[in-house]
Amino acid sequence: MAKITLSKLRHSYMPAPQSPSDYALKEIDLDWSDGGAYALLGPSGCGKSTLLNIISGLLVPSEGQILFDGKDVTGLPPDQRNIAQVFQFPVIYDTMTVYDNLAFPLRNRGRDEDTVRDRVMAIAEMLEVTGMLGQKAAGLSPDNKQKISMGRGLVREDVNVVMFDEPLTVIDPHLKWKLRSKLKELHQRVQATMIYVTHDQTEALTFADQVVVMQDGEVVQIGTPVELFERPAHTFVGHFIGSPGMNILPCSLQSGTALFGDQAIALEGPIPGQPEGKTEVGIRPEFVSLANSGLPATVTKVSDVGRHTVVECSANGTRINAIVEGAGPEKGAAVHLDFRRDQTRLYVEGWLASTPETAAETVR
């Protein structure tokens, strides 16, 4: 188990990168504390798998360092880093039994058979695969195969970090949930640092204490699931997390007031400095309600998703979603939208610019 530090990390797949767009990873500085459960969340191609492979040592970064407990491991091969990785498709050794699969990493490191047996039995019990130990691994179902490849990572007692690269992709939906809670439980039992890479927000938010959201090779925000939901640092996070994502309304700023069309929108608090560039108002559909007064809009679509109703409206040609309890209005109806003030944020060039009222006061 170890604390992981990424320092000024950059990576490009090109031999001589010039512009920032040549980099698959743009300067990343991160600290992951010992024993934490982290998720790397982002759309396909955002560089999260690249980052994972750099931590595991399968890739050597173009620039920067990786430290495990302060020790530089940037140049070390994967087997000397004491890490474990679980891949998208379960990797198992077909010709071996389940027992031999779990014993493989220990035997390769020359442990004696007694130690091997103790560890394998302990891990098998933890994963609830004790009954399958004698079976050929080739005949297992995908979820059990994935358990075995997880077990091969956990079987070494000195593992620094266990990494998961979208491990539930090939698992049946009804088993996904089971395996996910198994993972969570394992994390609590073995107390190892775990990094979970996914593009699925549910997986990331349920697994991790801290979620790292990535886009185009950059870390956009690091925070707890609640923080990501309540105060997205970037419109991308607002849009990517949540179902439906955050409403983003183009606006103009006039003497500190946000104007959407000619409608003034009250923000959570003041905007420090003189923002320049594209300005937008962001509000989650959960905090938009239908009222008697407010922003006039037309209902374009109503979808009942079970627990609540998503009302899709259009105002000045911009789509705004609202989540309402019970049945929504008819399609085509003229409504007024009310934004909860403390949840209405201003974004400049995509980044969060407004500050909450109280925080702003303390700044003053």
Next chain:
Amino acid sequence: MKTENQKAWFFVLPVLVLVAFNALIPMMTVVNYSVQETFGDNVFFWQGLDWFEQILRSDRFHAALGRQFLFTFLILIIEVPLGIIIALSMPRKGFWVPVCLVTMALPMLIPWNVVGAMWNIFTLPDIGLLGYFLNHVLGISYDMTQNPLAAWVTIVTMDVWHWTSLVVLLAYAGLVSIPDAYYQAAKIDGASNWAVFRFIQLPKMKTVLTIAILLRFMDSFNIYTEPFVLTGGGPGNSTTLLSIDLVKIALGQFDLGPAAAMSLIYFAITLLVSWLFYTLMTKDDLN
């Protein structure tokens, strides 16, 4: 109860007719010859299983069969490991992949009798490039027209040159189908190169290797053209493989009965060995 639709048989009929004409009927004429004796003029005498007995007891057949098994054994023991080694050392991606693949495929594109003729000229002691080099530059006495060992070395080398590519291409196809994650996981598990080969590459190549060995067995066991053009079965009878011997009996001596019986025995052996091998190799997969 479900009524069975028998119309499907009509769809199978064309294939049946085709197979009948290209396999069954020719084979039945062989069966017909194998139980009769003729002295010409289309007059046949019933002979029963005499020809089979005669062939199975003949030293000549035993010798040819022995040579045949030796030849097949030698080329398999060389071509399969060599093919795997070449496939393992070929690049997996990049510019050199097509270059390697085409180079590998070249020997297989050459007609069989041309291969025989090429190697004949290549190895002739006085005019062939290899023959001249060995005899007159290195001073090694090598003459495949005189020396049985040299003849064997030549036909085996020729077959290895001609057909190793088949094993290479099949093994390579098996190798490239292994996802990168397997190699990465093995690295993380601390597996040695040998362990990677033994537990990842070899199991993933098993199916294609089974096919490769099966094809190489059948082809080499029935080989005729190349050794016939190269050595003609000589010197003496030293490279007279089964098929060469069979043609000698059928067309050289015109003993149609014994030749037919021998053909059927030959066919039965090929079928039996192929079936045994395939059953053994795939029996694990069924459970």
